[in-house]
Amino acid sequence: MSGADGVRGTRGVSGADGARGADGGAVAVRRVPRPRADALRNRERLVTAAREMFVEFGPLVPYDEIARRAGVGNATLYRNFPERADLVHEVVLSLTARVAGLAERGAESVRAGGADAFDAVRDFVHGAADERVGALCPMLEAGFDHDHPDLVAERGRLEESVEDLLGLARAAGRLRPDVGAGDLLVGVSQLTRPLPGTGCAAFAPFVHRHLQLFLDGLEAPARSVLPGSAVTLEDLRRDA
Known part of the structure; x- marks a missing residue:
């Protein structure tokens, strides 16, 4: 065979790998750096x-x-x-992926028998808060492309992973049955968003304290009856 890659008939094709076409002739396959x-x-x-x-x-x-x-x-x-919009897009995409990963790892830990299902929900909520989800909400207002294919895909992954984690907690009898992924993520978003006139540094010390109060309301058995029905992420998109 001739050529460093051992494929006949590729000499002289710069920056390409050798391959054979349907007629047996050599074709160039461009390498993507x-x-x-x-x-x-x-x-x-x-x-x-x-x-x-x-x-x-x-x-x-x-x-x-x-x-x-x-x-x-x-x-x-x-x-x-x-453009600044390119950077904002990448930050939101990265954040969504990181939060989805937290939920996926929580569900994996429950399935492996290493975590109580509601403790995994609790860890997810506090981990998502550490990503400062709510503080980034202002970036998602006018002019932001919510329907970019990358974001739609990552949002779907987030929704699936959170629903999975909550489903495990619900099946274990550890999560009240009348809450959904939308309820959870709205709570995280609102409780990690600084109040008007306060900065993140001043607000941060109270976030995990207030999230714990929120989590106490999610744990089964329920202490009250919630108005309406469990909120899904689809409900939130429909009302946007």
């Missing part, structure tokens, strides 16, 4: 820095401050996210 590891790390640092600064100062924080927090140059920031 993978991002370098350092480029991926820089992108992750930018998204992390932006998430932190959006929480602290709001979505209009200066771009150069985000680059400084991430430890990269402005050129790197603009190369990855030419």
